[in-house]
Amino acid sequence: MAKRITASMLSRQLSGWDADEGALHSLLACAIRKVIRSGAIAPRSTLPSQRELAQVLAVSRTTVGHAYQELADEGWIVTRHGSGTRVRATKLRSGPLAEDDRLGTYTAPTGPLDLSSGVLQTSPLFGKALRSRWVQDLRRLSFNDRFMPWGIDELREAVAQYYTDLETLTEPAQILATNGSHHALTLVTACMLEPGDTVLVEDPTYRGALDVFSRRGVKVIGVDCDDNGPIPGELATAIRKHSPRLIYAIPAAHNVTGVTWSPRRRRQIAEIIIQTGVPLLDDGSTADLSAGDHPGHMASLLPDNLTITVGSLTKLFWSGLRVGWIRGPEPLLKAALNARVTSDLAGSIPSQLLTATCLPTAPEARTLRRSELIPASRTAETLLSEWLPSWTFSPYHGGACLWVDTGIDTVALASRLRRENILIVPGSEFSPIDRWRTHIRVPLGNPGLLEIALPRMAATVRGVDSASTVSACS
Ligand SMILES: Cc1ncc(COP(=O)(O)O)c(C=O)c1O
Structure with missing residues (x-):
């Protein structure tokens, strides 16, 4: 009361x-x-x-x-x-800072300087897809007046080919289309996890996944990582200690650290999964952004019943497509199909067709992204060294951002910057236990924005330096 x-x-x-x-x-x-x-x-x-x-x-x-x-x-x-x-009667869902509201920045009114999102600019190859014959194909499909909750054949075939080209042999029947990989994570969570179950994640990890798990009432345990991925001993211990139902991971161009698991680490993790029988939910959403060659997916090292892969073309082509997929074992796909029918009946056919048109040009799109992101990371590194020389970060090795240690409390910093219309996401948003309170994610999608925002951030940091020493409160 x-x-x-x-x-x-x-x-x-x-x-x-x-x-x-x-x-x-x-x-x-x-x-x-x-x-x-x-x-x-x-x-x-x-x-x-x-x-x-x-x-x-x-x-x-x-x-x-x-x-x-x-x-x-x-x-x-x-x-x-x-x-x-x-x-408040109900906590307002407008701020980016509170623990159970990790995706608040998606709905917050954005300021002119929005550094909260890892979204990339639309690939020029998307324009090429628009100029192709997809409209004629759409006309043909429009004669079909049925919902297609599995996804249209053209998309399922193109996704199967995308994986097969990356040495993960895949049939179209192993693919369920979704409205983006976030939707895919939501469906997998609804079908595989009950409230009270435990899931292991890399710490830090994709904040959206933490949000999905916490809304399902799932207990989330973080596993420590190094520059090659999750530390095998830590993972094995966490499995023994917590008996998780699932391991969620981002093995390539990790959002937020940019880390791609080394080949040796991939084999070690695969062995642990096979020995313990705890399935891996491989979030491949960022995998096309590796700074080197595409490392492939964990499904190539694991039996089909122990791996679920989700993906989309958000990073490679355009976030507005809102098409993704689940590659997984048949029983899971059927359960996810039922869950998706309940929530949205079926996905948009024009978007799926465009995605299917883009997919065969994925190798070209990867090269293009690398040619944008590597110089963007250099610009960001130079600006950071110039304006905020005490902030530290590892050299860029993939992904859509730099993971930067500011040495100060970024929850407080985010609060201050918000008053100045600069939106950042504090590092603790990417942790199940609010670690990384001195980190922030610096997005690389718009280097011009960084040129304006970083000097202003530096001025704010100078102004509050003594007041924003890190607090260990979590
Ligand atoms: C690791 C990871 N998973 C999932 C998503 C959601 O992507 P989509 O746009 O495909 O829903 C993102 C988006 O940033 C991401 O970084």
């Missing part, structure tokens, strides 16, 4: 809040956020005034003011003149 929370009631819930290192206001915001998330304070309850809380906690009123501002920016609380500060 909503009530008025006094400063002493709140302070009891916050015991030890300032034990970690870091800016006091961030530690305080973090502790209050935890109390709200735990349900200990009911929605619509009124929080103590800044003055009362500052007095009880023996901090300045400014510290409490900044903490409240951070929570308001994230959508947890709202302050109204005359009626005080209240906990």
